[in-house]
Amino acid sequence: MSTLPETARASATEPIRASATPATAPTAGVPVEAEEIAFDVRNFNMWYGPRQALIDVTIRIAARKVTAIIGPSGCGKSTFIRALNRMHDMTPGTRLEGSVKHFGEDLYGPGVEASVVRRHVGMVFQKSNPFPTMSIADNVLVGLRLNGVRDRAVLQARLEESLRMAALWDEVKDILNRPGTSLSGGQQQRLCIARSLAVQPETLLMDEPCSALDPIATAKIEELIQTLREQFTVVIVTHNMQQAARCSDRTAFFYLGRLVEFGDTRDIFTSPKNPQTEAYVSGRFG
Amino acid sequence: MVASPYLPAPRYARWRKWKSIAVTGALVACALAVIAPLFLVIFFLVARGYSSLDWNFFTQLPKPTGEIGGGMANAIVGTVTLLAMAAAIGVPIGVFGGIYLAEYGSDRANNWIRFAADVLNGVPSIVWGMVVYLFLVVPFKGFSAYAGGVALGLMMVPLVMRTTEEVLVLVPQSYREAALALGITRWKVIVVIVVRTALKGIATGVIVALARIAGETAPLLFTAFGNSFWSHNLKEPISALPLQIFAYAISAYDDWHRQAWAGALVLMALILALNITVRVLSRDRKIAP
Numbered sequence: 173m174s175t176l177p178e179t180a181r182a183s184a185t186e187p188i189r190a191s192a193t194p195a196t197a198p199t200a201g202v203p204v205e206a207e208e209i210a211f212d213v214r215n216f217n218m219w220y221g222p223r224q225a226l227i228d229v230t231i232r233i234a235a236r237k238v239t240a241i242i243g244p245s246g247c248g249k250s251t252f253i254r255a256l257n258r259m260h261d262m263t264p265g266t267r268l269e270g271s272v273k274h275f276g277e278d279l280y281g282p283g284v285e286a287s288v289v290r291r292h293v294g295m296v297f298q299k300s301n302p303f304p305t306m307s308i309a310d311n312v313l314v315g316l317r318l319n320g321v322r323d324r325a326v327l328q329a330r331l332e333e334s335l336r337m338a339a340l341w342d343e344v345k346d347i348l349n350r351p352g353t354s355l356s357g358g359q360q361q362r363l364c365i366a367r368s369l370a371v372q373p374e375t376l377l378m379d380e381p382c383s384a385l386d387p388i389a390t391a392k393i394e395e396l397i398q399t400l401r402e403q404f405t406v407v408i409v410t411h412n413m414q415q416a417a418r419c420s421d422r423t424a425f426f427y428l429g430r431l432v433e434f435g436d437t438r439d440i441f442t443s444p445k446n447p448q449t450e451a452y453v454s455g456r457f458g
Numbered sequence: 459m460v461a462s463p464y465l466p467a468p469r470y471a472r473w474r475k476w477k478s479i480a481v482t483g484a485l486v487a488c489a490l491a492v493i494a495p496l497f498l499v500i501f502f503l504v505a506r507g508y509s510s511l512d513w514n515f516f517t518q519l520p521k522p523t524g525e526i527g528g529g530m531a532n533a534i535v536g537t538v539t540l541l542a543m544a545a546a547i548g549v550p551i552g553v554f555g556g557i558y559l560a561e562y563g564s565d566r567a568n569n570w571i572r573f574a575a576d577v578l579n580g581v582p583s584i585v586w587g588m589v590v591y592l593f594l595v596v597p598f599k600g601f602s603a604y605a606g607g608v609a610l611g612l613m614m615v616p617l618v619m620r621t622t623e624e625v626l627v628l629v630p631q632s633y634r635e636a637a638l639a640l641g642i643t644r645w646k647v648i649v650v651i652v653v654r655t656a657l658k659g660i661a662t663g664v665i666v667a668l669a670r671i672a673g674e675t676a677p678l679l680f681t682a683f684g685n686s687f688w689s690h691n692l693k694e695p696i697s698a699l700p701l702q703i704f705a706y707a708i709s710a711y712d713d714w715h716r717q718a719w720a721g722a723l724v725l726m727a728l729i730l731a732l733n734i735t736v737r738v739l740s741r742d743r744k745i746a747p
Contacts, residue, residue: 259638287644297635301632301636319641364636
């Protein structure tokens with residue numbers, strides 16, 4: 173059985189003391205309390221070939237909170253969250269600088285394997301993508317199975333637990349052997365969330381998880397995000413500012429590859445400090 | 459009566475109608491010309507070969523001319539044996555090569571590999587036979603089933619490789635990303651997610667390649683060579699349907715000619731069956747949700 177998350181959480185307690193020093197990032201408008209930090213990103217730069225996609229991003233994302241990343245298309249928000257679980261490793265021609273720590277562990281440190289990082293930092297994508305060759309149950313359990321979990325009782329328990337956390341259990345408990353692709357769009361997206369939760373990450377990244385869904389399915393996912401934050405750190409990229417306002421605790425506004433403003437969601441939407449943020453959240457551009 | 463503005467002027471109407479009929483007719487004729495040879499082949503094979511097809515044909519060895527009975531049992535078994543050996547060589551190399559092209563490798567190297575595979579696809583089959591003759595028949599001092607299997611297997615490699623690559627590239631990137639995001643290592647993602655999603659397509663490519671090589675005669679002429687008896691050992695020459703058809707067809711005897719037609723009918727039926735399998739497999743080939 174997988175004990176990875178437990179050990180990771182244990183080791184993650186150490187850097188909290190270290191991170192209790194006040195944040196010095198000029199962009200951070202977040203009140204600095206002794207709160208646990210999930211992601212500590214410092215002076216992060218990234219390039220796609222010759223084009224710089226992220227410029228000197230420094231941000232501290234709090235644990236067990238929902239952080240929304242907003243900004244116009246091409247501003248680097250997806251690039252940014254994909255850097256948080258090393259999804260860029262697959263893309264040839266990318267180059268990066270700076271550091272990303274997740275509960276104190278350097279994600280890009282020497283010898284750190286991307287696959288291990290991704291077990292701690294899960295990701296849900298814009299378009300739901302259950303594996304077409306697999307049943308609902310297999311979709312949820314594939315991450316565990318391929319990471320070596322064989323114990324049937326553990327798998328069964330994790331299947332139900334994950335589907336319950338993703339608010340999908342009641343809808344699918346009688347059809348677990350049907351193909352994952354037989355579900356509706358919103359259900360498929362919750363299946364993908366369950367699949368990510370099954371490997372017990374500490375953090376869940378969501379890249380516009382609702383942009384392909386109708387309003388009712390969107391509402392369900394948003395409701396789900398509210399329950400997930402009790403146990404997980406959630407970072408959500410969204411194009412929908414109402415969604416950011418509704419379901420996040422903190423909001424970061426990206427523009428042209430830079431983090432322009434970061435703070436409590438209420439402040440960002442009601443009294444932004446930066447005129448660009450103000451223009452964007454009030455709908456004057458973007 | 460007021461002419462509708464939507465109708466052509468009457469003097470053009472008839473001319474246009476004739477043009478339409480003429481062009482449609484020409485297209486239908488071309489379409490028929492495409493499929494007519496297939497029906498002609500099947501018609502002649504059945505007409506000439508069916509009468510010689512009996513139980514003996516599938517169970518007996520060839521007999522000298524003039525003797526009643528005799529069949530191609532050894533050639534049928536030989537063809538199946540050669541196909542199995544060819545698949546044992548061509549499928550692993552072709553599939554792994556295709557995986558490399560689709561999932562690994564730099565663009566530059568891949569372009570060269572693809573180019574090489576396309577050139578290999580165009581190599582005349584008799585050249586394959588000569589190459590294998592040089593490397594497997596001459597050194598081991600004898601024709602063998604092994605040499606025939608290798609010749610056919612090498613012909614399969616570029617075919618299987620290209621189709622494998624094509625179907626793997628069709629698997630959406632989002633499945634790879636979703637699997638990687640679960641912390642699954644790359645090779646497991648490729649084997650369990652990508653290849654499994656494309657498995658039907660890969661199987662289709664393998665069967666198409668088998669159908670392609672099943673009827674090959676030239677590469678077998680100086681590798682497997684042919685054999686009028688059962689071969690008990692893969693180091694001996696082995697018979698194959700195309701070889702037996704060739705040997706009988708160029709003979710001077712009417713009863714052997716009839717046997718050749720029957721053999722051709724069986725070979726054609728085998729290839730048709732492989733192609734129908736492909737159709738069935740690819741009927742519900744669905745990769746994207």
